Amino acid sequence: DVKVTQSSRYLVKRTGEKVFLECVQDMDHENMFWYRQDPGLGLRLIYFSYDVKMKEKGDIPEGYSVSREKKERFSLILESASTNQTSMYLCASSPQRGTTQLTYEQYFGPGTRLTVT
Amino acid sequence: GEDVEQSLFLSVREGDSSVINCTYTDSSSTYLYWYKQEPGAGLQLLTYIFSNMDMKQDQRLTVLLNKKDKHLSLRIADTQTGDSAIYFCAEIDSGAGSYQLTFGKGTKLSVIP
Numbered sequence: 001d002v003k004v005t006q007s008s009r010y011l012v013k014r015t016g017e018k019v020f021l022e023c024v025q026d027m028d029h030e031n032m033f034w035y036r037q038d039p040g041l042g043l044r045l046i047y048f049s050y051d052v053k054m055k056e057k058g059d060i061p062e063g064y065s066v067s068r069e070k071k072e073r074f075s076l077i078l079e080s081a082s083t084n085q086t087s088m089y090l091c092a093s094s095p096q097r098g099t100t101q102l103t104y105e106q107y108f109g110p111g112t113r114l115t116v117t
Numbered sequence: 118g119e120d121v122e123q124s125l126f127l128s129v130r131e132g133d134s135s136v137i138n139c140t141y142t143d144s145s146s147t148y149l150y151w152y153k154q155e156p157g158a159g160l161q162l163l164t165y166i167f168s169n170m171d172m173k174q175d176q177r178l179t180v181l182l183n184k185k186d187k188h189l190s191l192r193i194a195d196t197q198t199g200d201s202a203i204y205f206c207a208e209i210d211s212g213a214g215s216y217q218l219t220f221g222k223g224t225k226l227s228v229i230p
Binding site: 004031033040041042043045048050058090092094096104105106107108109110111113 | 125147148150152157158159160161162165205209216217218220221222223
């Protein structure tokens with residue numbers, strides 16, 4: 001059974017703190033993604049990675065950075081948390097094109113609800 | 118860029134059929150997906166349809182694709198209270214070298230007992 005796990009379901013941090021959100025997948029997927037989800041705005045892509053040590057900016061990368069040192073792990077970092085980063089954060093993974101799986105869907109973790117006070 | 122549009126809310130009575138609609142702009146879309154998100158959870162893939170198909174049925178779920186109008190719909194027969202969730206439409210152009218899905222904003226389905 002495919003699995004994407006996120007380090008915390010709920011997190012409360014103070015403004016200015018450095019925050020690490022961890023995501024691990026056990027499907028040997030090449031691609032990993034970080035989204036934030038806000039009411040009325042849907043999912044917005046923050047960063048994605050298509051290989052170890054590779055990263056690409058998504059639609060809203062400001063205020064965030066990422067790290068992918070191992071294939072199975074993709075970390076999202078809030079360098080200095082702010083209240084406007086209070087949100088639900090979702091991690092996802094998908095296989096590379098050309099693999100046996102042809103449908104390219106993304107598999108999601110359960111999400112981390114982050115509150116910055 | 119690509120865009121995917123959905124209405125934000127739908128309310129149906131238990132036992133009725135639900136139809137959630139989605140329109141997209143990318144004529145190169147290869148796969149289109151429906152995801153379900155239950156309260157407080159991540160997204161779960163419900164079903165997908167390849168762009169050369171018109172319809173796909175899977176138990177209570179029927180997906181219809183109108184390529185000419187770039188319209189996708191998800192029909193849930195005999196809707197149950199457990200179907201209450203947010204449903205996301207998404208598309209990918211797998212030929213474009215992108216690994217990204219483009220998501221709609223989600224339709225919140227409320228099922229009235």
